[in-house]
Amino acid sequence: MSTGVNLKELAAELKLSPSTVSRALNDSYEISEATKKKVISMAEKLNYQPNPFARSLRENKSKTIAVVIPERMSSFFSKVVDGIEEITQQHGYHLLVYSTHEDVDREKKIVNLLMNGRADAIIMSVSSQTSDISHLTRLHERGFPLVFFDRICTDIPTTKFITNDYESGFEGTKHLIQQGCRKIAFLMLSKELSITKDRYRGYLDALKQAGLSPEPQLNITCCQEEEQNVEAIRQMLMSPDRPDGILSSVEKLALATYHAIKRTDLKIPDDLKIISFFSNLSIASLLHPSLTTITQPAFSIGEECAKLLMKKLTKPRQPDLPNQIITIPSKITIRSSTIAV
Amino acid sequence: MSTGVNLKELAAELKLSPSTVSRALNDSYEISEATKKKVISMAEKLNYQPNPFARSLRENKSKTIAVVIPERMSSFFSKVVDGIEEITQQHGYHLLVYSTHEDVDREKKIVNLLMNGRADAIIMSVSSQTSDISHLTRLHERGFPLVFFDRICTDIPTTKFITNDYESGFEGTKHLIQQGCRKIAFLMLSKELSITKDRYRGYLDALKQAGLSPEPQLNITCCQEEEQNVEAIRQMLMSPDRPDGILSSVEKLALATYHAIKRTDLKIPDDLKIISFFSNLSIASLLHPSLTTITQPAFSIGEECAKLLMKKLTKPRQPDLPNQIITIPSKITIRSSTIAV
């Protein structure tokens, strides 16, 4: 890799000092318009590209944001990253993207690697296994800019972006009840997760409001193996006190439910109605029957995270990221899977 | 962001010179075991993290790989990136991930940004718009390590990883013919793309072998708007000489076909059989009827790209990446969408 021309060589070519050339390129007021022009045109001619590491070393910032997500194969997270990239690219920032694969040990390793300053900030959604958050508090206590979205750490005093999970859980459940469901199951990733807790509270409150009581055997927690999830759901569907409705707080488990039901004689929505948090709208309407969804504004979430960080990182003297939760509402789209027969 | 302790401070604490400490941490043979131990334990105690930029500047390498893909919301590309990460992480490398959004202008900008050495290599799959490849040849001519996968640039003499696209196109078409299809449509992303060309050749040869002739109105090229794709396919399905089989070389267009057919009275597989390149197996079997797929080994492709690069970058004096195409076979899974009635 032949590295191109550097500042010193460019300066020599121009018979100027490196400092002058640097200032000219950075549009300093100290340099006359005439020399600025000369420098810029020569820089273009020689295709001068400043060395990012020299600059990072000197300026102590990397123009890089780290994004840490639990998995890549998810329309939700893909869209969030797209949203982040949309904004950061406008500011010349680069994106390091890491997947934890829902593994808290990998999450810890990644976060620890990021403590050396390779990135100027982190945008993340924690893994479903994450309950000990010492690796994240340490990061935050060092003053490292950290933003959470969706799966947040409530205890870390920074800015978090979420959707109206409680309301969505509540409305989703209420919708099922209105469509005649009386035994509603709740599918989740992990009890630890912020989103699970909020959605579950909404679910419980909707049940209570309808005079229904939650039944413990109707809660299913996701594991990493798809086949096991499908089997667990099938078991539930085969049991004598099977549910007549499902609120899935995870895309993956809605799909698993569709798989499971293919292994039974039951029909959606006749025997079982289902509503799910789901981001892949194209797929939702192609499922058979089409799936009623709660869709989070993934792209906007990414954009908002990035906008906040760009403000913090590119403006001169910005305060710390405020300890607040910003809520962007989801949207419920009713399709065939919850239509009363 | 309070940067932690640096080498000089660590050395001062140990009453050693920075050079000795550096060598000790890098396990140099010149340093005695005794001091190594002392240095390492003190480094851990003070939580010393070497500054990556100082190191990159000095060593002229970044321990970073850039991955450039056409879109994030694709199970294929997501899995490829997962595969890449799996390998690179073992070697302590980081991943900058960029999406071109199928836009060649964005692709050019990204590639040009990467010329300054921010990444040690690029792994990429070109956008569907890419026909002028000067930005990529320039990169390669400068000696920048560049690896292509799936959507490759044949003219750039480096290593490319693809699947057996010709055979897959051939076998997929042959399968449709065996199931009774006589008018087979071909759906593609763009005629420029390497994968399109190969798959199309396979398609043509299979038609010829069966004594069928290709019909130009049965070729559909994808555009960026999903609705337009659906409409174009619907039009084709409504025309008097509509196809009785479809080979889709893109996941997106298979889904569009399912959408389109919902707007007609036609039934899969009775009136139309369809086979598609498709990476999301869970979805393929949930579609109604389930979709016959040609699945590319996405994760392995990512792993192979990364393995090759890691060898090149981490071993001392490696030759340039050889100009060769490495083929990893896809797998055809027959499901309901192509079952003869």
Place this chain on the structure above:
DNA sequence: TTAAAATACGGAAACGTTTGCACACATTAT
């Protein structure tokens, strides 16, 4: 006309590493 201020630039330090070289001391060979 002279002092003060503004303008335009150069020299050199600094960011935090790694590494070529020098060197002091201990060990071994002659």
Place this chain on the structure above:
DNA sequence: ATAATGTGTGCAAACGTTTCCGTATTTTAA
């Protein structure tokens, strides 16, 4: 005994920027 070798460590340069100073020249103010 001296010379040659080996071992462990320190000094200083280098990577390519940015920026604090200093300074020579020109412009403005008195």
